Amino acid sequence: MVQRQYGYALKVFRSDNALELKFTDLFSKLGIIHQYSCVETPQQNAIVELKHQHLLAVARALYFQSKVLVRFWGDCLLTATYIINRLPSPLLNNLSPFELLHNKQPNYTHLKTFGCSVFVSTLRNHRDKFSERALPGIFLGYSPGIKGYKIYVLNTKTIVMSRDVYFHENIFPFHNIPNASGDVDLFPSISLPQTSITHANITTEHATEVISNNIAPTDLAEHADITPEASTNEVAAEIPTDRAAEIPTDRAAGVSIESVTRSSSNEIAPMPIRVPITELAHTSSEAPHIQPAPQAPQIQPAPQIQPVRRSTRNVHKPSYLQRYHCNNISVGSNDSSCALYPIEESLSNSKLSSSYNHFIANISTIYEPTFYHQAVKFPAWQAAMNEELKAMEDLQTWIVVPLPEGKRAIDSKWVYRVKYKADGSLDRYKARLVAKGYTQVEGIDYTDTFSPVAKMTSFKVLLAIAASKDWHLLQLDVNNAFLNGYLDEEVSMKLPQGYLPESSGSNLVCKLQKSIYGLKQASRQWFSAFSKVVLLYGFHQSPSDHSLFVHGSDENMIVLLLYVDDIILAGKNVEQLQDVQAFLHRHFKLKDLGNLKYFLGFKIARNSSGISLSQRKYALNLLEDTGTLASKPSDTPITASHKLSLHDGDLLQDPQQYRRLIGRLLYLTHTHPDITYAMHLLSQFVSSPRHPHLLAAYHLLAYIKKAPALGLFFSANSTLQLHGFVDSDYGSCPDTRRSISGYCMYLGNSIISWKSKKQTTVSRSSCEAEYCAMAAATCELVWITSMLSSFHISIPHVSLYCDNQSAVHLASNQVFHERTKHIEVDCHFIRDKVRDGFLKLFHVSSANQLTDIFTKALHGPAFHGFISKMGLVDLYQPPS
Structure with a gap:
């Protein structure tokens, strides 16, 4: 049905290990892979299990509210499914599953209250002049494929489908009708194996309290959760477990008897079993008689109800949670899985493509602590902090001295980041000690702060020239770059968290000799130190971009581009490039990253036809953080008929949400010229964002979701x-x-x-x-x-x-x-x-004016026509 109705072929069917779900022959015939979880390992099929809980929760609510007979449990579940499919979900960008599937909003006008009283019209051919025109019934939901309501007719005890129904949604007939004796409770609060308690381990010392049936239902509801406690008023009783299933249910009372084993020798008692009270009789007010097992004494009613008090029994984790380790945070270690039957023992990704595996890695996150007390619990972050402190000591960044009289010391903090490789896999854990530079005083702790960085246009020009001239592109990273700049001012800093100096004394501080991250003048001092070194080699600083350095000409030209501590080396002559690398290694501690592949969040891919530049991982992270990975893709960044204004709509209660989103989207425009106009428009409202502006921003995210890897291409020809x-x-x-x-x-x-x-x-x-x-x-x-x-x-x-x-x-x-x-x-x-x-x-002509895409919102065909003319490519999109 999925293939015929929606045009998608079913490839994989995943289920639990139930015997009734093993359609091996059918799946083999259709070419469908059947994956199933290990025995007693529901966590391997967690998504389905969670949806089962959701369905049962809604079905229980319908059941308890309507008090229909338990044999209608299937209608409760079907109605719950029908309602859930039409409810907006925050996980689906506030859309309903129905809307995502059918691309139209669901109709809510026909929804009625489950279990309410109705009158269903009789058919004209089945009635005469004096017969009833309508029959009383109970509303039991909806039926797929039929435009009518499912009704249980009370007079004939049959189920009919009809569109001609009159509803009384405030009347529920089953509230006053006890359940039939044959009904069985299919929604128990707990499910326990009956083999855990036997006749042999139950004695006459075991106590059970029985609530008399002459109590009103409202009184019963108040005592439904009473737990029997050991006291002198308890009555010895024994209820064989094989008789428990024969006792009918009274849903109106909703009361349970717990058989609790208590031992004088302090042995652990078997787990209690819930036994329902027998049903109230229709014509008699006498208490029902429970026939005990032959070897068990008859249950005697308790003389009085014990006062309610909190149970003193020890609370233990349920058995079905024993295999879970709750609140533990993974940091990417190779520890074995905590599941009894890990899914990786049954399934393997070894046959999947590398791009698919990288996609999974891209939308996964590793925990990044915010504070020192969080990071110190993990060995990986401890090692990262020790590495940072050792680097500072090797570079003689500070000396530990007592705080000079009349001076003040600034504070510091740790910042933790996970570094990724170009393919999205884990690279390393990075801990950075930064000073709280916002506490510095201008004129005392610092003077000038400006420091140039490479412009994005310079970076793209370099890639275009390298592609055209077939230059080599190498990438270097300076370890602890800011620690190489010498300070002109005297700055004292408090001892970092976790740092134990060798010297002793009171009121010790770190007197900074070199700049560290966080200082207002740190980047300026680092750039000054670096530019002096490269100028010594013979590089010339470009007057158009001070972070661009050029050495030589023609075939011997070498270009160096610096962005804070990231370096790009470009040139035709490999030996000269290696000579420059060796020169820089003598002055700074560098990390050779090889060919340029991943720079400032940009993915660089190269072949004989040219160089591509994209931000696929950044886009996927943005979609994941905003919860729009499952949203429906849009065809354009902004609708052509948009009417965004400064004053239309309600103000957002949390404007920071909008501002953060716009800031992150702006960085994506470096490789997405197609969203530049939309970002120009949305950026005008950051001072007072309103709901239409946020909706337009989410529409833009839906467009990015369509092609997150779309980017620039620099042709070699x-x-x-x-x-x-x-x-x-x-x-x-x-x-x-x-x-x-x-x-x-x-x-x-x-x-x-x-x-x-x-x-x-x-x-x-x-x-x-x-x-x-x-x-x-x-x-x-x-x-x-x-x-x-x-x-x-x-x-x-x-x-x-x-x-x-x-x-x-x-x-x-x-x-x-x-x-x-x-x-x-x-x-x-x-x-x-x-x-x-x-x-x-x-x-x-206007038809060939490529800049139209930057000045106005276009319709889909015109918009995509301009994109193709601009030369944007998506390396992850299969060729058409």
């Missing part, structure tokens, strides 16, 4: 000619009526830079809006050209494509009249670039 596209959307902001500027720059056929931004002034025409957008794009082109000159790549002129003829003419001709005199003066520098021959402007 690309030229190094720079050109760009620019566009604007005139007056599109509903709150300010400002226009949106957008541009994208290409080096050959590889996209390297893009932006979507609201203009700073209100434009009076679409020509003016396009002209201002062209000025912003020209600034970016000038900067990229300057950076390319650091690579010894000469760009005599660049081409800029615009779809507004008026703006092209305005930039190409020195005109001044009433329509242009108010334009900001800085926008007119574009005319100088055109006059100097640096910039060549061309008109392009």
Whole structure:
């Protein structure tokens, strides 16, 4: 049915080890793999077991509320399933399973109260002029495939299906009708093996309290949970276990008798067994008579009810939980499983593809402690902290001295992170000691703090050039980079947690000789130390990006890009690259990471056709953290008919949730130019986010879920000619009526830079809006050209494509009249670039204007057409 109705072929069927579920011949014939758990190991099929608990919990609620006969337990379960499938779930992004399956919202108007009184219309062909037009009944739920209600007719004791039903949802007939004597309780509170108690180990000293049947049901409910206690009022009794099943149930009373074994020799008593009280008779108020076993004395009623008091019996973990270790946190050790029959002994992933195994690893997390007292409990984190302290001592980061009089010491803390490899597998546990720099005082503890880092555009330009020129790309990591910078100020720090200095004394502190992580000036001091070293080797610092260093030219050119403590080395000559590595090893403690594969959360893959750049693992982690891994993918990042405004909708109670989400999504735009416009739009509301803004953000997450590995591709066959596209959307902001500027720059056929931004002034025409957008794009082109000159790549002129003829003419001709005199003066520098021959402007049709995707929300076909033209690729998507 799954294949015919929904177009999906059933591949794997997983169940427990029940004999009735082994359809070996059928599965073999259909090519379906049947996986089943080990005997008495329900945790191997945990998802199904949890859903069983959910279904039974709802079914019990329906049963207790309606008080229908127990033989209708199946209808309780079917109705519970019907309701659960139509309830929104937070695990499904507040959608219902029905909506995810059928792609439409369920209809709730036909839902009725289970077990209520109804009158069902009789059929016209089965009645005469004086027969009943409707019969009383009980509502028992719904039936698949039939548009009608399932009704139990009280007069005929039959079940019928009908659409013509009149409901009394506040009346429940079974509340006043006792259960039939043949009903058996199928929802016991506990299930115990009857073989655990025998006739031989029950004596007349065992006590059981019996509550007389002349107590009203409301009184019985108050004493339903009374546990018999040993006292002088207890009556000796014996109930054979083989008779327990013959005693009928009284669901109206809901009372149980516990047979409790007590021994004078302090032996452990057998587990008690619940025995239901017999049913009340319809026509007699006499107490029912329980026929005992031949060798057992007759049960005598207790003279009075003992007062309720808390049980003093020891509480033990249930037997079905003995194999579970609760509240234990795994840190990735190789300890054996705590299950009696681990599933890895029956199933293996060895035949699965590496990409599938990596996907499982990507959506799994390892515990990262927040505080020192949490981390010190785990050997892996202890070793990481010891490694950090040893590195600080080897680098002579501090000396332990008494705190000078009149000085104050800043505090420190531990930060713990799990490092992953490029494929998502575990790399190492990293503990970092950081100073609480926010307690530093400017002018005393620090002065300047600025430190440059590599720009993302520089990183993409380097990849594009490396792909085109077939350069080698190597990656280095500086261990404890900030500890290499010397401080200019005197800074004292309290002793770190877990650090025991060799010197003794009172009021000891660490006098910092070098910078450590967390200090406001730490990154500046580290960059200063590193740049001095590389300049000694003969590198030249690029004026366009101070984190870019270039050595040599042509075939002997070596490029070094620094982002805090991560280094990329690029060049054609392998021997020169190794020589630079050796030079850096002499000055810093480095880790050689080999070929560039994983940098700042970016996955770099390379083959003969080029280099791809994606953030698949980052996207999957984001989807997992926001609970949207199971959401339905959307076709576009934002709907084309969106009406987002600053004032529409209710304010969010927790705006930090929205702000954190937007911050994480912004980092994803480095490889996802397709979501740039959506992020530009959503970022405008971080100061006062509202519910429509959060819904739009979750819609964007659903789009990311469709292709989390979508990213950039730098072709090996690309030229190094720079050109760009620019566009604007005139007056599109509903709150300010400002226009949106957008541009994208290409080096050959590889996209390297893009932006979507609201203009700073209100434009009076679409020509003016396009002209201002062209000025912003020209600034970016000038900067990229300057950076390319650091690579010894000469760009005599660049081409800029615009779809507004008026703006092209305005930039190409020195005109001044009433329509242009108010334009900001800085926008007119574009005319100088055109006059100097640096910039060549061309008109392009709107159908080929790639920048449309950065200025407005598009419909699905147009949106995906622009994505294909931009050269974005998904390496994990199978070829069509």
